[in-house]
Amino acid sequence: MDSLEKELFGSDTESLDSRSDHGHDRHRHIHEDDLDIDDLADSDMEHENSDPLFQSIMESTDDNDTSYMPLAKDSPPQHTPHPHIPGLCLHTNVLSHEDQSRLMQSIIAKNFFKGGEQNQAMCFGQRDLAWLDWFESLLKDSGTLSEPFCRGDWTRREPLFDQSIMNLYHPGDGIKPHVDLARFEDGIIIVSLLNAITMDFYPALRTMTATDPVDGGANPYTQTSATNRAPAHSVRLEPGSIITLQGPARYEWEHGIQETTRDLVRDEWINRKIRVSITLRKMRPQAWEIGPTAAQNGVADRT
Numbered sequence: 001m002d003s004l005e006k007e008l009f010g011s012d013t014e015s016l017d018s019r020s021d022h023g024h025d026r027h028r029h030i031h032e033d034d035l036d037i038d039d040l041a042d043s044d045m046e047h048e049n050s051d052p053l054f055q056s057i058m059e060s061t062d063d064n065d066t067s068y069m070p071l072a073k074d075s076p077p078q079h080t081p082h083p084h085i086p087g088l089c090l091h092t093n094v095l096s097h098e099d100q101s102r103l104m105q106s107i108i109a110k111n112f113f114k115g116g117e118q119n120q121a122m123c124f125g126q127r128d129l130a131w132l133d134w135f136e137s138l139l140k141d142s143g144t145l146s147e148p149f150c151r152g153d154w155t156r157r158e159p160l161f162d163q164s165i166m167n168l169y170h171p172g173d174g175i176k177p178h179v180d181l182a183r184f185e186d187g188i189i190i191v192s193l194l195n196a197i198t199m200d201f202y203p204a205l206r207t208m209t210a211t212d213p214v215d216g217g218a219n220p221y222t223q224t225s226a227t228n229r230a231p232a233h234s235v236r237l238e239p240g241s242i243i244t245l246q247g248p249a250r251y252e253w254e255h256g257i258q259e260t261t262r263d264l265v266r267d268e269w270i271n272r273k274i275r276v277s278i279t280l281r282k283m284r285p286q287a288w289e290i291g292p293t294a295a296q297n298g299v300a301d302r303t
């Protein structure tokens with residue numbers, strides 16, 4: 001456990017860890033005006049060490065278990081477009097341990113998951129995401145947003161992101177296959193922290209377009225798709241990695257995470273551990289006009 005503490009809060013060890021659970025009663029909706037602008041100021045070690053989420057991360061660590069994937073610190077970022085899903089690109093080795101620690105410290109300091117009692121938090125606007133400028137530079141410097149992996153039309157938009165969902169997964173937790181709602185623009189990124197998980201992709205039962213009504217109106221879209229479908233493709237999301245979704249990957253494919261405690265990775269079952277993800281998106285202008293109710297409905301249903 002000492003090793004994880006080092007990893008999280010200033011480190012020279014090789015790996016990080018995490019996981020979560022959900023339920024829609026447990027969603028926490030955060031609006032800019034509700035938040036203190038205290039960024040990392042209160043993220044001192046004492047606070048983190050007494051935080052139940054931090055404790056839970058610590059408890060999920062098993063020094064003898066090497067199944068979680070170390071982040072190759074000295075490896076450069078790699079950008080791998082998916083061979084069968086146009087617009088999906090996996091970017092590995094983007095966030096170092098220090099980068100992940102910085103984000104985790106910020107999440108814990110903001111108490112977004114209420115010490116681990118809630119598994120999803122949404123932020124509208126940028127005010128509570130004190131790390132966003134730094135993070136956008138990191139994305140650009142790492143080549144994650146470069147052509148041909150990401151189209152310039154969205155990577156040059158201002159602001160790049162103004163909506164965020166943070167998800168906490170404990171072993172056994174998942175997220176049902178879904179296409180992200182029409183109220184978000186094309187160009188979505190998902191950042192994986194702490195531990196690896198497998199994300200599955202399915203051809204969408206109902207595809208979407210960039211011009212669908214933001215409220216789903218005439219073309220209602222259900223987040224929850226039919227069960228019992230075998231995924232067409234699976235992608236292993238390592239800690240420190242990012243996936244970018246644009247075009248078909250964003251509108252014509254569903255993504256989801258199975259509710260299971262272990263994933264089959266290259267013939268080997270790997271137990272899940274606590275994982276945190278950050279999804280960053282930009283609201284379509286019309287979605288802001290609909291107001292906070294529509295914005296609140298923008299959360300993926302993790303029940």
Ligand SMILES: O=C(O)CCC(=O)C(=O)O
Pocket residue numbers: 165167175180190255277278279300
């Ligand atoms: O947690 C993840 O990796 C996926 C989250 C997601 O799909 C969403 O918030 O829409």
Ligand SMILES: [Fe+2]
Pocket residue numbers: 178179180255300
């Ligand atoms: Fe999603």
